[in-house]
Amino acid sequence: MLSWLSVALRRGLDFFWERADRALVFDDRSIARAETTTRFFYASCCFLAYTSAPRLLELAQRSHLDPLWPVAWVARVSLPVSALAIALLFLVSSLLAVFTPGSRVARATCAFFMLESVALQNSFGKINHSSHTFVLAAIVLVFLPKNDSVTYRVQTLRSWFGVTVVALATYTVAGTAKIRGAAIDLFRGDMSVLHPDALAVIIARQAVVRGQALDELSPLAGALIEYPVLGWPFMLGAIALEVGAVLAPFVPAVYRPWLLSLLAMHFGILFIMGISFGNAVLLLLILFVGPVGVGLPTTTTAENSG
Amino acid sequence: MATSPMKDVFDPAKVVTALLALVLVFGWVLFPGQEIFPFASWTMFSRLQNEARLVDVRVTECMGLTVDAPTLARDLPELAPKFRSVVFRTVLLKFAREVRENSSPTGRYRKMAEEILFDGRHCTYELVDIRFEPVEMLRDGVYTATELGRFETTGR
Numbered sequence: 001m002l003s004w005l006s007v008a009l010r011r012g013l014d015f016f017w018e019r020a021d022r023a024l025v026f027d028d029r030s031i032a033r034a035e036t037t038t039r040f041f042y043a044s045c046c047f048l049a050y051t052s053a054p055r056l057l058e059l060a061q062r063s064h065l066d067p068l069w070p071v072a073w074v075a076r077v078s079l080p081v082s083a084l085a086i087a088l089l090f091l092v093s094s095l096l097a098v099f100t101p102g103s104r105v106a107r108a109t110c111a112f113f114m115l116e117s118v119a120l121q122n123s124f125g126k127i128n129h130s131s132h133t134f135v136l137a138a139i140v141l142v143f144l145p146k147n148d149s150v151t152y153r154v155q156t157l158r159s160w161f162g163v164t165v166v167a168l169a170t171y172t173v174a175g176t177a178k179i180r181g182a183a184i185d186l187f188r189g190d191m192s193v194l195h196p197d198a199l200a201v202i203i204a205r206q207a208v209v210r211g212q213a214l215d216e217l218s219p220l221a222g223a224l225i226e227y228p229v230l231g232w233p234f235m236l237g238a239i240a241l242e243v244g245a246v247l248a249p250f251v252p253a254v255y256r257p258w259l260l261s262l263l264a265m266h267f268g269i270l271f272i273m274g275i276s277f278g279n280a281v282l283l284l285l286i287l288f289v290g291p292v293g294v295g296l297p298t299t300t301t302a303e304n305s306g
Numbered sequence: 307m308a309t310s311p312m313k314d315v316f317d318p319a320k321v322v323t324a325l326l327a328l329v330l331v332f333g334w335v336l337f338p339g340q341e342i343f344p345f346a347s348w349t350m351f352s353r354l355q356n357e358a359r360l361v362d363v364r365v366t367e368c369m370g371l372t373v374d375a376p377t378l379a380r381d382l383p384e385l386a387p388k389f390r391s392v393v394f395r396t397v398l399l400k401f402a403r404e405v406r407e408n409s410s411p412t413g414r415y416r417k418m419a420e421e422i423l424f425d426g427r428h429c430t431y432e433l434v435d436i437r438f439e440p441v442e443m444l445r446d447g448v449y450t451a452t453e454l455g456r457f458e459t460t461g462r
Contacts, residue, residue, distance in 0.1 A: 172330075
């Protein structure tokens with residue numbers, strides 16, 4: 001049984017990377033793009049470190065903590081001191097990674113302190129998941145190859161492909177969670193996210209829990225509540241976009257339009273409900289300028305392009 | 307193509323595979339509301355249901371605030387902005403679970419909620435479970451409230 005599973009897993013992984021290699025273009029243009037995107041990624045990390053520092057220092061004034069596992073140690077140390085140390089070290093390590101993106105130590109340090117920073121910011125009762133994909137991307141990029149490695153080109157492009165797939169898999173999980181939630185709601189005879197009025201109800205519920213009055217909502221939100229059926233195609237479209245997201249990088253022709261559609265979905269959520277996924281949007285923009293889906297695949301393969 | 311063992315250890319493909327597995331497995335196995343940082347937290351807006359619920363605070367008395375009759379905190383101008391924060395709303399939900407299940411003798415989430423909402427003021431309040439139909443409540447303010455408990459802060 002175990003050997004059968006192991007063989008199936010191996011074949012699945014071989015198939016995954018074979019399809020990935022077919023979707024990538026192993027040429028100089030792609031590798032140059034990957035290197036630039038890596039620098040841009042760490043510049044963005046530095047920006048996140050800078051913009052998150054005031055929030056960390058503000059949270060440090062709180063007296064009650066609900067620590068996530070990466071910062072469980074903070075409960076035993078002074079919160080203000082820990083917060084200051086994490087904010088500073090994330091800033092310094094991300095700056096180091098900007099100037100020395102080829103150094104695995106710099107990238108690993110940056111990933112570690114980003115994990116600590118995001119974990120501490122989310123250790124006060126609620127996890128906001130806007131920065132999760134950034135953390136996952138930083139972990140993958142720790143393992144970028146050395147630039148004198150014989151497999152530098154292949155592994156660099158595969159790493160960026162991996163960042164893309166992992167980030168987009170989170171959308172697929174979100175989409176499938178909605179399908180599962182809809183199945184449960186329908187089974188119980190409740191209204192589900194597939195209902196024509198679903199978006200209007202979600203907007204209204206969000207406004208109520210936030211303590212907003214009807215006249216405080218954006219004109220777009222007001223219109224969708226007044227004419228609920230207008231929101232139906234957007235709701236179904238968003239679910240379809242999320243569910244299929246993880247497959248998009250394997251099809252270069254649809255990859256960028258898919259990213260643009262996800263960006264449009266985030267913009268819609270912002271303008272209709274006022275919910276910002278700023279860091280997730282930033283990562284989508286980084287992926288947009290990244291080396292995945294740069295053009296149609298050529299005959300160049302991973303095997304003959306060291 | 308020859309590769310050294312060191313290169314194999316740092317094969318990014320393995321890291322990608324492991325992270326992807328964690329995101330997919332945790333994401334699909336966990337139920338709405340459950341989260342494993344940083345791999346699973348993707349169940350936002352996945353359930354709708356006919357009747358929505360939220361937890362609120364009905365303030366009966368509070369230093370520095372004019373409260374003539376018990377009033378929902380979201381209807382008091384000084385406290386309403388706190389509800390814009392999803393962190394505060396989640397802390398309130400966890401506080402309500404703590405009360406229902408009598409699960410925390412130290413009242414961890416009660417302390418967190420009081421710190422955010424009352425900011426050190428001395429207040430008495432009820433924790434209430436509110437059931438509502440979203441569009442109806444937004445338009446007409448119709449809801450039903452059930453008291454979960456009465457509390458007093460230790461503030462000034």
